[in-house]
Amino acid sequence: xxxxxxxxxxxxxxLWLLLSGHLEPLLLSLGLLSCLFVAWLSHKLALLNSDFQxxxxxxxxxxxxxxxxxxxxxSNLDVSWRILHPTLSIQPNISTVPITKHSEVGKAVxxxxxxxxxxxxxxxxxxAVIEVxxxxxxLAHDLQRGEMSKRILALESTSAKxxxx
Amino acid sequence: MSKKISLILRQTCNLIIPAVLLxxxxxQFHGDYGPGGGFQAGVIFAAAVILxxxxxxxxxxxxIFPASIIRIFVALGLLLYAAVGVITMVMGGNFLDYSVLLHxxxxxxxxxxxxxxxxxxxxxxxxxxxxxxxxxxxxx
Amino acid sequence: xxxxxxxLLLLGSAFCLIGTLGLMRFPDFFSRVHAAGIVDxxxxxxxxxxxxxxxxxxxxxxxxxxxxxxxxxxGPTAVHALARAALLDAxxxxxxxx
Amino acid sequence: xxxxxxxxxxxxxxxxxxxxxxxxxxFDRILAINTFGTATVLLIAxxxxxxxxxxxxxxxxxxxxxxxxxxxxxxxxxxYGSLGKAEDE
Amino acid sequence: xxADYYNYWxxxxxxxxxxxxxxxxxxxxxxxxxxxxxxxxxxxxxxxxGKVDGGTAPILVDTLTVYSNPLPHVLILTxxxxxxxxxxxxxxxxxxxxxxxxxxxxxxIHAQDEKQEKA
Amino acid sequence: MGIETIINLxxxxxxALSAIVLMRLQNLLAVVLLSGIYSLLSAGLFVSLDAxxxxxxxxxxxxxxxxxxxxxxxxxxxxxQTVSRHGKLLPLVVIAIxxxxxxYGTLDMPIFGDPTAPIHAYVAPRYLFQSGEEIGIPxxxxxxxxxxxxxxxxxxxxxxxxxxxxxxxxxxxxNK
Numbered sequence: 209x210x211x212x213x214x215x216x217x218x219x220x221x222x223l224w225l226l227l228s229g230h231l232e233p234l235l236l237s238l239g240l241l242s243c244l245f246v247a248w249l250s251h252k253l254a255l256l257n258s259d260f261q262x263x264x265x266x267x268x269x270x271x272x273x274x275x276x277x278x279x280x281x282x283s284n285l286d287v288s289w290r291i292l293h294p295t296l297s298i299q300p301n302i303s304t305v306p307i308t309k310h311s312e313v314g315k316a317v318x319x320x321x322x323x324x325x326x327x328x329x330x331x332x333x334x335x336a337v338i339e340v341x342x343x344x345x346x347l348a349h350d351l352q353r354g355e356m357s358k359r360i361l362a363l364e365s366t367s368a369k370x371x372x373x
Numbered sequence: 374m375s376k377k378i379s380l381i382l383r384q385t386c387n388l389i390i391p392a393v394l395l396x397x398x399x400x401q402f403h404g405d406y407g408p409g410g411g412f413q414a415g416v417i418f419a420a421a422v423i424l425x426x427x428x429x430x431x432x433x434x435x436x437i438f439p440a441s442i443i444r445i446f447v448a449l450g451l452l453l454y455a456a457v458g459v460i461t462m463v464m465g466g467n468f469l470d471y472s473v474l475l476h477x478x479x480x481x482x483x484x485x486x487x488x489x490x491x492x493x494x495x496x497x498x499x500x501x502x503x504x505x506x507x508x509x510x511x512x513x
Numbered sequence: 514x515x516x517x518x519x520x521l522l523l524l525g526s527a528f529c530l531i532g533t534l535g536l537m538r539f540p541d542f543f544s545r546v547h548a549a550g551i552v553d554x555x556x557x558x559x560x561x562x563x564x565x566x567x568x569x570x571x572x573x574x575x576x577x578x579x580x581x582x583x584x585x586x587x588g589p590t591a592v593h594a595l596a597r598a599a600l601l602d603a604x605x606x607x608x609x610x611x
Numbered sequence: 612x613x614x615x616x617x618x619x620x621x622x623x624x625x626x627x628x629x630x631x632x633x634x635x636x637x638f639d640r641i642l643a644i645n646t647f648g649t650a651t652v653l654l655i656a657x658x659x660x661x662x663x664x665x666x667x668x669x670x671x672x673x674x675x676x677x678x679x680x681x682x683x684x685x686x687x688x689x690x691y692g693s694l695g696k697a698e699d700e
Numbered sequence: 701x702x703a704d705y706y707n708y709w710x711x712x713x714x715x716x717x718x719x720x721x722x723x724x725x726x727x728x729x730x731x732x733x734x735x736x737x738x739x740x741x742x743x744x745x746x747x748x749x750g751k752v753d754g755g756t757a758p759i760l761v762d763t764l765t766v767y768s769n770p771l772p773h774v775l776i777l778t779x780x781x782x783x784x785x786x787x788x789x790x791x792x793x794x795x796x797x798x799x800x801x802x803x804x805x806x807x808x809i810h811a812q813d814e815k816q817e818k819a
Numbered sequence: 820m821g822i823e824t825i826i827n828l829x830x831x832x833x834x835a836l837s838a839i840v841l842m843r844l845q846n847l848l849a850v851v852l853l854s855g856i857y858s859l860l861s862a863g864l865f866v867s868l869d870a871x872x873x874x875x876x877x878x879x880x881x882x883x884x885x886x887x888x889x890x891x892x893x894x895x896x897x898x899x900q901t902v903s904r905h906g907k908l909l910p911l912v913v914i915a916i917x918x919x920x921x922x923y924g925t926l927d928m929p930i931f932g933d934p935t936a937p938i939h940a941y942v943a944p945r946y947l948f949q950s951g952e953e954i955g956i957p958x959x960x961x962x963x964x965x966x967x968x969x970x971x972x973x974x975x976x977x978x979x980x981x982x983x984x985x986x987x988x989x990x991x992x993x994n995k
Contacts, residue, residue: 220395226579227399229572235402242398250391252437253425284528284555287547291535300544316384323589326532326550331596333380341596343547379597382683385590392583393676400669400875405956407759408669408871410964412781413879417677420883424680427687431695444987451980454973469969479955486956486965489972496976497781500983501884504788507990508891509695511795519612526619529650533626536646542638549646552623560616560653567613568665576668580652583675591645591679598686599638614822621829624860628833631856632840640852644859648882651859655866655874661822664756667871670862673878681855681886685848688890703824704930710831712921716914717838724910726903729847729892733854736885737838740861744834747870752939753932757869758959760951766934768869769943770959774968777960778975780876784884785982791892792989798896805903 217247272359276321279356283325287343303348304337307357318360322351378428386428393421401494405483411490415497422502431509440506443499450496454489461485518566525559532556546596553588557581613661620654641685648678707748714741726806728794732787739783746772823867830864851889858885872960 220243228235249255290298305322307315319330319338327347332339342348397417404410426434458469466473471485528551535548561581565574627650631643652671659665687694714737721734750769758770794804801809837860841853858881865874929936946963954962964972 216391220391223392223395224399226575227396228403229575230403230406238402239399242395242402246391246394246398249394249437253390253429255387255391280554280558284551287535287551288528288531291531291538291548291551296538296540298539298544300541312380313384316381319381319593320385320586320589323550323592324554324585326547326554329546329550329589329596330381330593331600341543341546343544379594382590382594385586386683389583389587389676396673396676400673404961405958407666407958408757408875408960410872410961412777413872413875416781416784416876416879416884417673420677420680420879423883423887424677424683426695427680427683434695447980447983451976454976458969458973469973471966478953482954482962482966483956485969486954486961489965489969490961493972493976496980500785500979503983504785504792504888504986505891506695507986508788508791508795508888508895509693510992511990512693512891512894522612522616526616529623529653530619533623533630533646536630536643537626542636542642545639546642549642552646553649557649557653561656563616564656564660564665567660570665573665573668576672577656580656580668580672580675583672584649584652587675587679588645588649591682592642594683594686595638595641595645598690599636601690602638617822617826621826621833624833625836628837628840628856631853632844634849637848637852640849644852644855647856647859651863654863658826658863658866661826662756664761666759667757667866670866670871670875670878673875674859674882677879677883680883681890684887684890685852688894693894694887694891703828705925705928706828706831707931708925708928709922710835712918712925713835714838715921716918717835717842719917720910720914721842723913724905724907726905727847729889729896730850733841733850733889736854737841737857740857743873744861744864747865747868747873748931749929749936749938750870751868751932752934755869755934757871758947759871760947760957760959767947767959769939770946770963771938771943773870773873773960774963776870776873777876777964778972780873780880782975782978782982784880784888785979787885788888789982789985789989791888792986794892795895796989804896807903807905 213247213251216250217243220246269363272363275359276356280325283327283347286347287326290343298343299345300341300343301345301348302331302339302341303352305340305348305351305357306337306354307333314360314363317363318357321356321360383428386424390421390425393417393424397421397498401490404490405486411493412497415494415499416501418494418498419501419505422498423505426505426509431506435506438502440503443503443506446495446499447503450492450494450499452492453495454492457485457488457492514566518563521559521563521566525556525561525563528552528559529556542599543596546592550592553584553592557584557588613657617654617657617661620650620657623650624654637685637689641682645679645682648674652678707744711741711745711748714738714744728797728804728806729791732790732794735790736783736787739779743776743779746776826867827864830860830867834860834864847893851886851893854889855881855886858882872958 224239224243228239307318319333322340323329328340328342328351330338331341340348340351397414400409400417401411401414422438461470461473462468464473471481472478474484475481532548532551536545539545539548561577565577568574627643627647631640634640652674655671656668659667684694718734718738718741722731725731750772752766752768755766755768756764758767798804801812803809837853837857841850844850844853858877862874862877862881865877946959950959950962954966956962
């Protein structure tokens with residue numbers, strides 16, 4: 209537990225430095241105190257619990273972000289084209305996407321990534337599937353192929369899944 | 374379809390609330406250099422606590438921020454503010470004239486402003502949280 | 514750098530406008546969410562990236578990146594919560610009518 | 612160039628206001644307000660650059676952080692009829 | 701001419717809308733919202749008066765010399781927080797009224813009062 | 820007309836529009852939601868009028884608190900409320916007279932942004948040009964709030980404190 213709190217404090221302190229940009233000893237010590245206080249509170253509130261430690265920013269992140277950005281642009285262009293098209297060719301429907309291997313945080317990240325790409329958004333979630341509302345049938349099929357799921361799985365560290373058991 | 378709060382919402386809030394809490398403290402301590410200060414920091418801190426209450430329920434929130442202790446903080450902040458005024462009077466200045474606190478007047482001003490902003494922040498945060506609790510408990 | 518910023522800002526504003534246009538054109542709530550999603554995702558991303566190219570101040574770049582990060586966290590979550598509440602509400606109404 | 616983006620955001624705001632006024636359901640209004648928050652963040656960020664003092668990002672950052680609090684509150688009220696009720700397991 | 705006085709005129713429009721809601725709507729919560737609009741219009745009036753052409757925000761930087769007037773900002777900054785606190789007090793009173801009368805509609809409340817006086 | 824003027828004018832117009840929409844809506848929940856937009860717009864306006872500290876407060880208060888407190892009150896009285904009206908004519912006459920008197924009054928105001936207006940003549944220059952030496956912090960608003968006008972701020976905090984006491988007296992449960 210102490211280890212988790214220390215890691216939390218460290219991450220919060222980096223955030224403080226990014227926010228503040230002041231390097232005077234007074235503000236630095238105040239920042240350290242604030243970070244300790246917030247880390248203590250988060251521990252008490254069970255906020256940044258062990259789940260979040262599973263999301264290590266490993267080497268797959270630089271690979272994931274450009275891929276995700278391209279997907280984002282593609283889906284944006286697709287939806288924009290449909291909006292501008294005079295006939296509004298849309299067939300809204302709800303389908304399910306399986307999510308078996310993800311940790312709790314991984315599920316949340318996955319669902320948020322689905323929502324971030326226009327054309328699909330997660331409407332409900334349970335332990336096995338995400339219900340997805342999509343603007344056209346094709347977009348849902350793309351998701352069910354599971355490319356994004358695989359890539360987000362690669363972001364989670366392998367030790368996490370064993371510790372969840 | 375249960376009445377449970379969605380997992381996504383819970384996880385995101387768990388990630389955001391520490392950031393909001395830290396941001397509140399950042400605003401509290403950087404009021405000298407940019408926009409911000411005790412009033413804003415207090416409100417942001419209260420917003421974080423309210424967000425926690427929304428997602429995890431009042432019972433859980435009151436286990437860590439009990440109303441009885443928040444009530445003490447409501448008065449504590451104001452007392453801290455007023456105490457600075459009394460101390461300056463004891464040290465031979467006017468009420469809330471910080472320059473007598475230390476030898477160098479600029480440093481004394483810094484110290485005085487820091488302490489009273491802290492008092493303002495504590496009172497505002499506590500007041501907003503206690504008002505939210507009171508309204509919410511009344512709706513049961 | 515300045516020209517890249519131009520393009521990013523203009524594209525971002527264009528996407529924002531298209532998104533809100535969709536918000537008016539789409540027939541029901543669940544499809545309007547898709548249209549609003551354009552403003553929240555690519556519109557905001559392009560404008561903020563465009564702003565990042567326009568300054569040399571590291572602190573401001575960091576703050577813009579933080580704004581982007583937190584928007585990308587809170588935006589989809591709010592949309593999800595909203596859509597879920599709307600779906601549950603629609604289901605409730607259906608079961609009441611039966 | 613900042614000018615055109617700013618004007619675009621102002622037009623977006625006008626349309627969103629229209630959507631919020633028309634409704635028809637509560638959820639449409641909430642959607643409009645949520646997007647309005649995004650537009651405000653962008654407007655404030657752009658304005659910082661327009662006035663050549665872009666050190667007011669703090670306000671935009673604040674909105675990015677806590678704008679969804681009120682959205683969650685409305686949804687909670689709508690679903691549970693109370694703000695502080697804990698979830699039913 | 702338009703830009704010279706536009707702020708003041710919008711302030712008056714907002715103020716009158718707030719006033720109209722307060723005197724014409726019977727629902728007490730909507731009256732509170734009307735008061736909030738009225739309050740904001742006063743804030744805008746103060747802040748508009750503090751604005752100086754070509755000035756920027758009153759946070760001192762070596763390169764700038766023209767700043768807007770900080771005094772209204774100080775007044776309004778505290779007024780906003782005090783405004784929320786008093787709004788909350790108003791809402792608390794409305795909650796008690798609702799418990800006593802079972803309604804927050806002024807017409808219903810008056811009708812009940814009159815009934816009680818007759819009895 | 821500079822871009823700042825255009826932004827100022829359009830934000831004001833949007834504010835007026837949203838207030839008119841607010842006035843006409845009858846569903847209470849919709850009114851509360853629209854007041855969220857009203858608050859976002861006024862925060863934007865405060866930024867454009869150089870009042871960053873005020874905008875910051877409005878942002879924190881409007882996004883985080885006012886809406887939630889109003890929703891808390893709606894939770895107490897029930898969400899299916901609609902608003903009924905008193906008569907329309909008398910209030911309209913009253914506000915028409917008040918508005919015309921006020922608009923007549925604005926013609927004597929100093930024009931918007933005039934640097935020679937009386938408000939800028941007395942204490943403001945002293946705060947702006949000497950607070951840097953006297954207090955030593957760049958944000959003039961903070962130095963006026965906490966140092967020059969510290970006594971006023973103490974009063975404001977006391978008002979907030981009193982409001983909390985009032986809410987607790989009205990709504991709090993008796994001690995167990």
